[in-house]
Amino acid sequence: MxxxxxxxxxxxxxxxxxxxxxxxxxxxxxxxxxxxxxxxxxxxxxxxxxxxxxxxxxxxxxxxxxxxxxxxxxxxxxxxxxxxxxxxxxxxxxxxxxxxxxxxxxxxxxxxEIISFDVHHDAYEPKGYVVQTKERKVSVCLDTGKVDDDMLHAMKKSEVYIIESNHEPRMVEASSYPNSVKARVLSDIGHLSNVQTAAALTELIQGKGEQIYLTHLSSNNNLPALAEMTAKRALYQKGFIEKKHYTLEVI
Structure with missing residues (x-):
């Protein structure tokens, strides 16, 4: 695919x-x-x-x-x-x-084949998707404030993970956003932080050459290098090295 x-x-x-x-x-x-x-x-x-x-x-x-x-x-x-x-x-x-x-x-x-799974965002009934053929499984997890066990179960054993790595919480706190917006972004129905995304990836990546795309980065409250470093560091602590066990691209 x-x-x-x-x-x-x-x-x-x-x-x-x-x-x-x-x-x-x-x-x-x-x-x-x-x-x-x-x-x-x-x-x-x-x-x-x-x-x-x-x-x-x-x-x-x-x-x-x-x-x-x-x-x-x-x-x-x-x-x-x-x-x-x-x-x-x-x-x-x-x-x-x-x-x-x-x-x-x-x-x-x-x-x-397309399979949906529930995510956590301030919308009526938001979804993530698993899209797969006989040869390949792709998981798409965009706007969500947290990743739960059901989401991990749905996405496991994918060859491709497209997942948001939206923000660095300290940048959100220091931003000029109104307090209500800050609270929304940081909540369980907001967006994933770099650390949350990295933690989810450590549960999902098995070191079989998976492709990771970090997406939906905030232009105000994140940096591509920071999102990339946070994910790579967490995966390194699990024994996985980029280009050997997986590949990663920040969009």
């Missing part, structure tokens, strides 16, 4: 996962025209997008959903999140259930 992170951060999030000629988008948080351009830039025709899966309805994850109407792409989100999504034609609306969703009919080969 080919991974292309088209956008990441508070200005918008969009991930393309491609198996064969079929592409799944996780989130569509930048303008429709930007999604089209960035798909083409990585060699993907927008007409090859077979589904869009939304983690939650905040604008930095849904802004580009008019793309679905233009290309008649089914959009999947939890029932709760559809309360805040109005930009999708009714015939393209699909509800996430506890069952996996399988794209295996003619024209969509190899098959792609």
């Amino acid at each position: 080919k991974v292309d992170i088209l956008a990441s951060g508070s200005s918008g999030n969009c991930i393309a996962l491609t198996a064969g000629d079929s592409t799944i988008l996780v989130d569509a948080g930048i303008a429709k025209t930007k999604i089209e351009k960035r798909l083409l830039d990585v060699g993907i025709m927008p007409t090859n997008v077979v589904a869009i899966f939304i983690t939650h309805a905040h604008k930095d994850h849904t802004k580009g959903l008019p793309l679905a109407n233009k290309y008649q792409i089914p959009v999947y989100a939890s029932e709760g999140e559809w309360k805040d999504i109005q930009s999708v034609n009714e015939d393209l609306v699909y509800f996430i259930t506890q069952e996996s969703i399988l794209f295996d009919y003619e024209g969509y080969q190899p098959w792609i």
Whole structure:
């Protein structure tokens, strides 16, 4: 499965996962025209997008959903999140259930299976996703204030982890954000800190060459080098060395 992170951060999030000629988008948080351009830039025709899966309805994850109407792409989100999504034609609306969703009919080969899991964010019913084929498993965990055992269980044994490493708590505390915003970011329904992300990775990485993408970094309250160093240090303490046991990229 080919991974292309088209956008990441508070200005918008969009991930393309491609198996064969079929592409799944996780989130569509930048303008429709930007999604089209960035798909083409990585060699993907927008007409090859077979589904869009939304983690939650905040604008930095849904802004580009008019793309679905233009290309008649089914959009999947939890029932709760559809309360805040109005930009999708009714015939393209699909509800996430506890069952996996399988794209295996003619024209969509190899098959792609999508399984959702609950995350912790200040939205109605936010989700993370496991997207897998026969050869590869990719876990996508974006906005969440904590990682619990059920989330770890869902993501374990992935070859690719796309996970947020949003902030450094001391930078948040020292920021000019209102106290209410600081409390939200740092809460269990806010965003993952670098240390929280590193701790989750030490539970997930098995040293089998996994690819890690650190995403959704705050432009005000984090530094790419800090997020990278925090994860690498935690994994080193578990005996894992980058480029030997895993690879890591900060988006």
